[in-house]
Amino acid sequence: MEHYPRVCVMGEDVGHYGGSYKVTKDLAKKFGDLRVLDTPIAENSFTGMAIGAAMTGIRPVVEGMNMGFLLLAFNQISDNCGMLHYTSGGQFTIPTVIRGPGGVGRQPGAEHSQMLEFYFQSIPGIQMVACSTPYNAKGLMKAAIRSENPVVLFELVLLYNLKERIPDEMRYHVMQAAKTLVNKGYDPEVIDIRSLKPFDLYTIGNSVKKTHRVLIVEECMRTGGIGASLTAAINENFRYYLDTPIVCLSSKDVPAPYAGTLEEWTVVQPPQIVTAVEQLCEL
């Protein structure tokens, strides 16, 4: 925001309150109310406003207080954000960043725990990225703001409270499982695909060629999730390098329950990852 006067932030309670997760703390004091805009609770129209402003060259960063609230703005994100560059024959670019936290953690209940990348993955024209550590969150945010394309940046609620470079829950689970596997004598290669749209099939392809077995672990739901898309993409492109069918471990197809134990069971846990890898390698 310091270097580019056209970058501004819009969202509920981002200004004076500092952001519901303190992401935009003190920005309003520094840059003023117009550049760090506190919006009323009107996701559909303030996302629309951000897109309209982006059409003229402003670079808004829209914060959805929770990823789930972005569903209210889905029409704006899909039609106006994603497709305007195409339907105008390239006349308008929409350099917006739409970001929001999602995911389970601290039992926020069904409507506040959604991981909604899969709804947005088929919108042509947007880039989707997901961060998994505070370190890559910074990098992805900067890259997203600099990108000329609309970017939807998915963050995780649990990440916000971390001060050190400890990764997010899913990555944490995977790394734990990986450590267990290494101790058992396996040689797993872990790829944290930060770019969800488009998929970085180059890196993935290189890894498939080396290892020949793929396990996808995600926090999305099983049906229609990003994992399902990725399975199809890898199958289509690297079919001959796979020794076994791809296994995809995702969250259960249920609304996230409130009770702590139930919430834990909807998400993939490290022992499940270890078992899945062992099964893959036996085949």
Place this chain on the structure above:
Amino acid sequence: MSQLTHRAPPLLKPLSAALSASRHLTSASTAPITVETSLPFTGHKIEPPSRSVETTPQELLTFFRDMALMRRMEIAADSLYKAKLIRGFCHLYDGQEAVSVGMEAAITRKDCIITAYRDHCLFLSRGGTLLESFAELMGRKDGCSKGKGGSMHFYKKSGGFYGGHGIVGAQVPLGCGLAFAQKYNKDETVTFAMYGDGAANQGQLFEALNMAALWDLPAILVCENNHYGMGTAEWRAAKSPAYYKRGDYVPGLKVDGMDVLAVKQACKFAKEHALKNGPIILEMDTYRYHGHSMSDPGSTYRTRDEISGVRQERDPIERIRKLILSHDIATEKELKETEKEVRKEVDEAIAKAKESPLPDSSELFTNIYVKGLGVESFGADRRELRAVLP
């Protein structure tokens, strides 16, 4: 005060006709005339502007020509649609020309206009050419959106025309975003966010209005009330069809949208207001002769008598014609000449547009991302290789 007529490319007008028209237009005087609008303005929480509008003979002639051009373009689009050269949805603006011409007369190209899908004539008034228009309708390469947008997606960035949107009401928050950008950049310009009586019931409109009023954005919301939201009459869809009052705390003005001078006066007034005091709603009382779109005959929910009644009593082009004749600015014959010229221009543009090629298959993948991302990767959504995979 830029008008289409001056922007019509010379190659579409044969020399003799060009001479006769331009001789007439340039020789027409710029001495001011004052005309009274057909009806007084009605205000909501605001003092309405005066009924007396200043204009000049030259301006009246330009109005006539521009509206005749738009009318001719829409009728031609009708025939092209029936000939299956235009497919999909085609929403025609004939009957409502006064709104677009009057608005353009009151503002500059730096002001922004955004509208929904009934956008052909607004595109023209913002500097679009007939060729771009017809080519886009027919899905050709020379269209304003390279043939990839279609009837509902006309845009002209250089003319400050932001489209061209298919989803009802979604353009109003975009319009407020344009106004936000204008305020952010301290441009001293305004945005006209247009919508219809059907869209006036959308929630996002009120959300956007709230935000525009909260932050004093220079947004003018223009409701083109043609009394029918597709097949539903306004009294069947809205508890309060007084759309100019719907803003509650936002002032509103009701304007006779079939009187181009009234529209001009209202838009000028609204621009001054928006720059100082924030948003204002303009309700243009207008009418469309065609149905909602080309697949709607337009006569199942209204009587033919109603349509022909409006055409006889309130047609915008006829009103200007009578004004011109009564002030002796031109003769009947000269006006007919103009109409013939305009018809020729449209026919030539269509012929040229028909020659334009269809877009190349490579265009399928352009303009999805800016600069094609330039990254060595591609998504599962397309099989086009951007880089050879390992």
